[in-house]
Amino acid sequence: LDMNTSGLLIVAKNSHAQDSLTKQMNAEARGLHKKYKAIVVGEMPEDSGTIDLPLGRPDENEVERWVLPVEKGGYPSVTHYKVLDRFGGYSLVELELETGRTHQIRVHLAWRNHPILGDTVYGHKKPELGQSSQCLHARALTFRHPRTGEPVTVTCPLPDYFQDVLQKLERADG
Secondary structure, X not given: OOOOOEEOOOOOOOHHHHHHHHHXXXXXXXXXEEEEEEEEEOOOOOOEEEEXXXXXXXXXXXXXXXXXXXXXXXXXXXXXXXXXXXXXXXXXXXXXXXXXOOOHHHHHHHHOOOOEOOOOOOOOOOOOOOOOOOOEEEEEEEEEOOOOOOEEEEEOOOOHHHHHHHHHXXXXXX
16 A cells, blocks of 8 residues: 555465465456546546546656556556546545556556545645545455465445544535
8 A cells, every 4th residue: 555545455464365365366367356446626527437547657757657658668557437426626536446556446447536635745735634644445355265265355444534524514505
């Protein structure tokens, strides 16, 4: 997870499990599915969609990633989104990744002019609405169990700070 992103992590207990999970993370294998929730700045006009833009790091000395053509070193990156709710000037979205590039969700949403609330790298340069972190949460992971091959889904509720921001938005919108 990116710094200041809450939610689930997956950790392997042994080398067999690590090999299995690494193979599932490969975009072509499509074995590992990640779902996130985010609050973004602005009311997204479409109810759902796909952002299919390559990402790369134009300067190897910097941490930031940007939309970068493949011929200039970008890597294919696909994010699907669905708007769950809209508030005065903000949207609650669910995101599903096809690829898992560093900062993918943050860059894709900022490129669409809907940066994640509290993202001081790709969005506004200062926190808003009193939150203590960016409003991006890894809420569900689905993968094949390394030993049995059975699908496993784990979920994680929204953290308190995220729920507090949602309550503020609902009160202000209501």
